[in-house]
Amino acid sequence: MADDRIITALDVHSLEDMKRLVETLGDRISFYKVGMELFYSAGPDTVRYLKEQGKHVFLDLKLHDIPNTVAQSVRALTRLGVDLMTLHGMGGRSMMEAAAAAAREESARLQIARPRLLAVTILTSIDETAWREVGGACSIAEEVKKLAALAKESGIDGTVSSPYEAREIREMNGPDFLIVTPGIRPSFAVADDQKRFTTPSQALHDGASHLVIGRPITKAADPACAADKILEEIQEV
Numbered sequence: 001m002a003d004d005r006i007i008t009a010l011d012v013h014s015l016e017d018m019k020r021l022v023e024t025l026g027d028r029i030s031f032y033k034v035g036m037e038l039f040y041s042a043g044p045d046t047v048r049y050l051k052e053q054g055k056h057v058f059l060d061l062k063l064h065d066i067p068n069t070v071a072q073s074v075r076a077l078t079r080l081g082v083d084l085m086t087l088h089g090m091g092g093r094s095m096m097e098a099a100a101a102a103a104r105e106e107s108a109r110l111q112i113a114r115p116r117l118l119a120v121t122i123l124t125s126i127d128e129t130a131w132r133e134v135g136g137a138c139s140i141a142e143e144v145k146k147l148a149a150l151a152k153e154s155g156i157d158g159t160v161s162s163p164y165e166a167r168e169i170r171e172m173n174g175p176d177f178l179i180v181t182p183g184i185r186p187s188f189a190v191a192d193d194q195k196r197f198t199t200p201s202q203a204l205h206d207g208a209s210h211l212v213i214g215r216p217i218t219k220a221a222d223p224a225c226a227a228d229k230i231l232e233e234i235q236e237v
């Protein structure tokens, strides 16, 4: 049975490939992430198809621009009817506040459910060495905490962070804050380009509300079987 805490990342580049995966996974998966690869290749039809299938949609375009541009983009994506979307926490307080207001106003105007906004903190592919290279002055954990606090103050619903920071964000931002963690690797999967990662059960145990899992499912020889193993692993958490 589906578990809404698992969000499968549909990192493929055509509508046909996406549909094939969604059909293969059937009722096991109820929440899908459409990222840049798929959205830039196949556009809004991806979201429409998933909604028609009764799925929840996380549109992960990681908006990062001046407040007006991000707010207008959030309005457009709200009209698509997505459930979750991302923007970069590094865009700052004004950008996040403008985005939150845009989602609120546009969904109220259309009388549809308000999409939840997530602030991307530090990508899970970044380790301490890479972080220093781009000018990081404190540790990744410290920076993620700062961004999570700022996101909450700015009216954002949650963060995208690695599972390593989930426990502190949960303690700091409370039980209702969404903590969405990519960087999930079940014991049967390889790390790929992820640097800050852990297992599905550990991430939930540490406070994540949702897990984003792509290649361990979508590139598995048998995606349905991989999803079943993950669902079984988290059953008791």
Ligand SMILES: O=c1ccn([C@@H]2O[C@H](COP(=O)(O)O)[C@@H](O)[C@H]2O)c(=O)[nH]1
Residues within 6 Å of the ligand: 009, 011, 035, 120, 122, 123, 124, 125, 160, 161, 182, 183, 184, 192, 194, 212, 213, 214, 215, 216
């Ligand atoms: O910090 C981040 C933010 C987003 N992602 C996205 O999550 C999935 C992870 O896919 P895997 O195949 O399970 O590695 C992917 O779509 C990324 O764009 C992330 O990994 N880290």
